[in-house]
Amino acid sequence: MQWTTEQRYTRLEDISKSELAALKKQVGGSPWRQTYHIQPExxxxxxxxxxxxxxxxxxxxxxxxxxxxxxxxxxxxxxxxxxxxxxxxxxxxxxxxxxxxxxxxxxxxxxxxxxxxxxxxxxxxxxxxxxxxxxxxxxxxxxxxxxxxxxxxxxxxxxxxxxxxxxxxxxxxxxxxxxxxxxxxxxxxxxxxxxxxxxxxxxxxxxxxxxxxxxxxxxxxxxxxxxxxxxxxxxxxxxxxxxxxxxxxxxxxxxxxxxxxxxxxxxxxxxxxxxxxxxxxxxxxxxxxxxxxxxxxxxxxxxxxxxxxxxxxxxxxxxxxxxxxxxxxxxxxxxxxxxxLERLRGVQMEASADLCDEVQTFDSFSGTAFEMICSFELEDADSCGIEIRVSEEEKTVITYDALKQKVHLDRTYSGALTDSPYGTVRSCSLAGDKVTFRLFVDSSSLELFVNDGAEVFTSRIFPSKDSAGIRFFAKGGRATCQAVKWTIGE
Missing domain, CATH: 2.115.10.20 (Glycosyl hydrolase domain; family 43)
Incomplete structure (x- = not known):
């Protein structure tokens, strides 16, 4: 919809109660309303x-x-x-x-x-x-x-x-x-x-x-x-x-x-x-x-x-x-x-794994609103990381690339994203053979804190409600991972 200048400068006070009620109903039906973030009514x-x-x-x-x-x-x-x-x-x-x-x-x-x-x-x-x-x-x-x-x-x-x-x-x-x-x-x-x-x-x-x-x-x-x-x-x-x-x-x-x-x-x-x-x-x-x-x-x-x-x-x-x-x-x-924010934490789950050029899932590790901390230690893997909000068609991928010494956030398959000239991957440099990811995932967002806040990636994602899987991976060799996850709002 193209908004005219007149529409953009229409005040809230100038619309009817029924128009406002209809707008609230439309917003309330959105599948991407957040669970624990501040958002407009x-x-x-x-x-x-x-x-x-x-x-x-x-x-x-x-x-x-x-x-x-x-x-x-x-x-x-x-x-x-x-x-x-x-x-x-x-x-x-x-x-x-x-x-x-x-x-x-x-x-x-x-x-x-x-x-x-x-x-x-x-x-x-x-x-x-x-x-x-x-x-x-x-x-x-x-x-x-x-x-x-x-x-x-x-x-x-x-x-x-x-x-x-x-x-x-x-x-x-x-x-x-x-x-x-x-x-x-x-x-x-x-x-x-x-x-x-x-x-x-x-x-x-x-x-x-x-x-x-x-x-x-x-x-x-x-x-x-x-x-x-x-x-x-x-x-x-x-x-x-x-x-x-x-x-x-x-x-x-x-x-x-x-x-x-x-x-x-x-x-x-x-x-x-x-x-x-x-x-x-x-x-x-x-x-x-x-x-x-x-x-x-x-x-x-x-x-x-x-x-x-x-x-x-x-x-x-x-x-x-x-x-x-x-x-x-x-x-x-x-x-x-x-x-x-630790007060938001609900049910806690823990898991650990030795990954060897593979993708693993853990029982009970899924969700659309959660906090998770996951630490990786690379032995000889080329890369390791996490996929969140996963279904057959959708996933948001967080990767530590040990060869290039970079962290990548990839939302190419994160769901209903409008085509953008600004790309679907964001990266930053990070050296070492250990990396910790702390994630706050909500219905339509990801806030990723890398290595205790040395770098942060904040992003909207718009997956389907049934895209709730979580997967852990290592490619080209071995890496160990330790994960703890808390539900939020469930």
Whole structure:
């Protein structure tokens, strides 16, 4: 279905109850609704926003177009949790209903200030000639969960030297001042991040563009995030317009980070190389927050802009990743599922095998929603790995290729995938004769953590419900495997 501009800018408030009920019924009939991931009730979900801890709960918002699987006029939808595992839908948080955000409440972040949760976001507005005028706005949530917008933008205009692609403020506090990084595009059509400061979250001063060693790295940097872990600074952003290179940058848009400490006085960051955060097919626009115990927690959008998905025909699209704790070890970010997710574990099963150029299955090892940890030790095998969501026609294959020293995720036969110019295999380098895969599989997704979070592959898959098999294999020689699996939601 082709959506007209008028349809994309139809508000939820302007449709009838019967139309909404019909849409909910259509979505409810989708075979790919998730079991334990955050997903929209209807329509399209994208960027996580406002991720924060306030008044004893984790608060997570996301971009939402309620009426279909397209990027239409955006709302902020609110979900909350006491444990990062069980999430409660709390309804619409920000509606695009004023001159501040007439054409969409775009992405932003949250911070606790004056015992309230301040939400800073980009208001998308357009004039009669359809020219975009982004504004940076504030909405404030109190302890009763009531959210009110400030009546005027706190940043009214784009500073000289930048286009109207100017959005996604991420706020933090340092040495008594608030700072915000904003994703931007220079007038020469290259991407960057700019810095603002404020004493009170109300009055903001443009400090300048953050000087990096990446002056021509894509045409737009979206969803920036700056934070420190044990004194080490991290700048996360999602650059658009990066050409593939080796095993890297094979999605339509990328998300990654550089390590380096931001000097807010000189607006400069002396940083290392840019690394992708995720090696899978569907990961974008991540946002982090600091948990009460000091952990840095990340959530990403399990999807990508400008891509079609099989659930589109069911009236919905996308979900969020599971929360991940990120640490810095040996000069790289490590990502591990937050420990609280162990509360999802149901029935536990264990198995082990010596594999010799063969494929094996284990009793009770099957399912469509589960966690599994599997460790392989290669003797002389050329490769080893796991096949999940298996049937006669379908499988998703995870391989460690010892000859090439690479991990491959292959979704060529994963089910109802729309044809894509971006390929069906993702890979990364990994050396050694031992490998551990930790998988979180849901009805239509796979989150794969390799070697305790050294690499992560996040991907949507769309197999049939009866594709539930699990197989273990070694090719070209011997390998041993040890596996433990837990049901989720059964």
């Amino acid at each position: 209807t329509g399209l979900l994208n960027d996580p926003n406002g991720f924060s801890f306030y008044n004893g709960e984790y608060h997570l918002f996301y971009q939402w177009f309620p009426l279909g699987p397209v990027h239409g006029i955006k709302y902020w939808y609110h979900t909350k949790s006491k444990d990062l595992v069980h999430w409660e839908n709390a309804g619409i948080a920000i509606r695009p209903d004023s001159d501040l955000d007439s054409h969409g409440a775009y992405s932003g972040s949250g911070i606790v200030h004056n015992d309230q949760l301040y939400l800073m976001y980009t208001g998308n507005t357009r004039d009669e000639q359809w020219v975009r005028h982004p504004k940076q706005n504030i909405a404030i949530m109190d302890k009763q969960g009531i959210i009110q917008k400030k009546q005027k933008p706190v940043i009214h205009e784009v500073p000289p030297g930048y286009t109207d692609h100017f959005r996604d403020p991420k706020v933090w506090k340092e040495n008594g001042l608030f700072y915000a990084v904003i994703g931007a595009q220079r007038t020469n059509l290259t991407g960057c991040v700019v810095l603002y400061s404020s004493p009170d979250m109300e009055t903001w001063t443009f400090e300048g563009e953050i000087k990096t060693a990446l002056p021509r790295f894509g045409y737009m940097w979206e969803c920036p995030d700056y934070f420190t872990i044990d004194g080490q600074g991290v700048l996360v952003f999602s650059p658009q317009g990066i050409a593939p290179k080796g095993d890297c940058y094979h999605n339509i848009y990328q998300s990654g980070y550089v390590l380096g400490n931001l000097d807010v006085e000189t607006q400069s960051i002396d940083h290392g190389a840019f690394f992708e955060l995720d090696r899978g097919f569907d990961f974008y626009a991540p946002q982090t927050m600091e948990a009460p115990d000091g952990r840095r927690i990340l959530v990403g959008w399990m999807g990508l802009p400008e891509m079609s998905y099989p659930t589109d025909s069911h009236g919905w699209a996308h979900c969020l990743t599971l929360p991940r704790e990120i640490t810095i070890e040996n000069g790289r970010l490590m990502q591990r599922p937050v420990r609280e």
